[in-house]
Amino acid sequence: MTDQEKQIQEYVEKGLSGDMASVNSIEDRILRGKVKAAIVKAKRLGGKKESSQLKKTDARSSTDDIITKLVDEGLTGNMENINALDDRVLRAKVKSALIKAKKQTVKKSDKTNLNSPNLDLNKDNPNVKFAELIQQKFPDAIQCEINEEYIGIKPDYWLNVARWLKSDPAASFDSLQCVTGTDIGESKLDSRYNLHSMKLGHLIEIRIEVPIENPKIPSIEQIWRSGDWFERETYDMYGIKYEGHRDLRRMLLPEDWEGYPLRKDYQEQETYHGIIVKKIKEEVWD
Amino acid sequence: MGLLENKFKDNVLVAKLDQILSWSRATSPWMFQFGLACCAIEMIATGASRHDMGRLGMIPRASPRQADVMIVAGTVTLKMSLRVKRLYEQMADPKYVIAMGSCATSGGPYWQHGYHVLKGVDLVIPVDVYVPGCPPRPEALLEGILKLQEQILEERPLTRKMV
Numbered sequence: 092m093t094d095q096e097k098q099i100q101e102y103v104e105k106g107l108s109g110d111m112a113s114v115n116s117i118e119d120r121i122l123r124g125k126v127k128a129a130i131v132k133a134k135r136l137g138g139k140k141e142s143s144q145l146k147k148t149d150a151r152s153s154t155d156d157i158i159t160k161l162v163d164e165g166l167t168g169n170m171e172n173i174n175a176l177d178d179r180v181l182r183a184k185v186k187s188a189l190i191k192a193k194k195q196t197v198k199k200s201d202k203t204n205l206n207s208p209n210l211d212l213n214k215d216n217p218n219v220k221f222a223e224l225i226q227q228k229f230p231d232a233i234q235c236e237i238n239e240e241y242i243g244i245k246p247d248y249w250l251n252v253a254r255w256l257k258s259d260p261a262a263s264f265d266s267l268q269c270v271t272g273t274d275i276g277e278s279k280l281d282s283r284y285n286l287h288s289m290k291l292g293h294l295i296e297i298r299i300e301v302p303i304e305n306p307k308i309p310s311i312e313q314i315w316r317s318g319d320w321f322e323r324e325t326y327d328m329y330g331i332k333y334e335g336h337r338d339l340r341r342m343l344l345p346e347d348w349e350g351y352p353l354r355k356d357y358q359e360q361e362t363y364h365g366i367i368v369k370k371i372k373e374e375v376w377d
Numbered sequence: 378m379g380l381l382e383n384k385f386k387d388n389v390l391v392a393k394l395d396q397i398l399s400w401s402r403a404t405s406p407w408m409f410q411f412g413l414a415c416c417a418i419e420m421i422a423t424g425a426s427r428h429d430m431g432r433l434g435m436i437p438r439a440s441p442r443q444a445d446v447m448i449v450a451g452t453v454t455l456k457m458s459l460r461v462k463r464l465y466e467q468m469a470d471p472k473y474v475i476a477m478g479s480c481a482t483s484g485g486p487y488w489q490h491g492y493h494v495l496k497g498v499d500l501v502i503p504v505d506v507y508v509p510g511c512p513p514r515p516e517a518l519l520e521g522i523l524k525l526q527e528q529i530l531e532e533r534p535l536t537r538k539m540v
Contacts, residue, residue, distance in 0.1 A: 344456065344493065345455070345456040352492055352493070357492075359492040363455045363458075364455075364459060366455065366458060366495065366500055366501060367496070367500060368455065368492065368496075369496075
C-alpha cells in the first residue's frame with residue numbers, strides 16, 4: 092500500500108465518522124476527489140449490506156408500507172417527510188406514486204363531470220361561452236354536447252355561424268389559425284378550425300363532422316383568407332370538399348394522384364406514371 | 378503568374394486524343410445543383426471553403442444545359458421524379474449522376490411507408506455513383522466525386538463505347 096492510499100484510507104475513516112471538515116480541507120484537489128469518491132462508495136456498500144441483512148420479502152413489504160404512508164401524507168399536503176428522505180431511490184418511488192395517486196383522483200372527478208355535464212362546466216371557458224352564445228343565436232347549429240374542449244357545429248349552419256363569429260363585436264374572431272382534418276373512424280371525417288381573436292385574446296376550436304361518403308363542408312375561405320391553403324391541404328389529405336372554395340386543387344400531391352393519403356382506408360397506388368411506388372411488397376417483409 | 382511559372386521551357390507534349398478528352402472531362406465535371414432536402418446542406422458545405430469542391434474542377438451550375446454531373450441530393454418525391462427525369466434529359470451528353478444520401482439511393486427512411494417517395498432515383502434515371510449516409514458528410518461526397526472521376530478517366534470516348 093502506497094502512502095497516498097494510506098492517506099486516503101485515513102481520510103475516508105474520518106469522513107465516515109462524520110468529520111467532513113478535515114476532508115474538505117485537503118489542499119490537493121486530486122486527493123480530495125479520490126477521498127470523496129471512496130467515501131461515497133463506502134457509504135453505498137454499507138447501505139447494501141444493511142438491506143441485504145434483511146430478508147427480501149420483509150424489505151419489500153416494509154418499503155411498501157413506508158411508501159403508502161408517505162403518499163397519504165403527501166396527498167394531505169405534507170411534503171416535508173418525503174423531501175427529508177435520504178434514500179434517493181425511495182424518494183423517487185414515493186413521488187411517482189404520489190403523482191399517480193393524484194392523477195387517479197383527478198380522473199375520478201372527470202368521470203363525475205361526464206355524468207352531469209352542464210353543472211361543472213367552467214362558464215369562463217371560451218368554448219363553453221361561445222357554444223352557449225351560438226345556441227342562442229342559431230338554435231339547431233350545435234351538433235354535440237357543450238364541452239370545454241371544442242364546439243361541434245352542423246355543416247349546414249357553418250357558413251352563417253362563421254360570419255357571425257367574425258363580425259359580432261363580442262366574438263370578433265379575426266384570425267383563423269389552423270384548419271385540419273381527422274379521420275375519426277366509423278366512416279366519419281371531421282374538420283377542425285382553431286379561431287383566435289387578436290382583439291379580445293380568446294381562442295376556440297370548432298369541429299364539423301361529415302360522413303366519409305359525402306364529405307361536404309361550406310368553405311370559409313372568403314371569410315378568413317388564411318383558410319384558402321388550409322382548406323386546400325385538408326382537401327388534399329382527406330378529400331373533404333369545401334363547397335364555395337374558389338380554387339380547390341390539391342396542395343401538396345400532384346393533381347393526378349389517386350386517393351386521399353391520410354384516410355384510414357387509404358391504399359397506395361401501385362404505379363405512378365409507370366414508376367413503381369412500392370418497391371417491395373408487404374409479404375416480402377414478413 | 379501561377380505555380381507553374383517558369384517551370385517548363387517551350388515544349389511539346391504528346392498524348393492520345395482519347396486520353397486528353399477523358400482527362401479534360403474528368404477534371405472539370407460541372408455540377409447541376411439539385412438540392413432537394415437536408416442533403417443539400419451537406420452539398421453546400423462541400424462547396425464552401427473548408428472542403429472546397431471547386432478544387433476538383435466542380436462548379437455549381439443552375440441550368441442543366443451547362444452541367445455534366447447531376448448530384449441528386451435529397452428525398453425525391455414522386456411529384457418531383459417526373460421533373461428529375463425531364464431535367465436529366467435536358468443535360469448534354471456526356472452526363473453523369475451521383476445519388477447522394479440514402480433517400481436518393483433507396484428511398485431511405487421512406488422505404489416502407491412513404492407512399493409519396495420515389496424508392497431510389499435509379500428507378501427514373503441511370504446512376505453512376507451512390508453515396509451512402511443520412512446525410513453523407515462532405516468527405517463522403519468528395520469521395521463519391523473522386524470515384525466518378527476515376528470512372529470518367531477510364532472512358533475512351535473515341536475508340537470504345539462509354540463504360
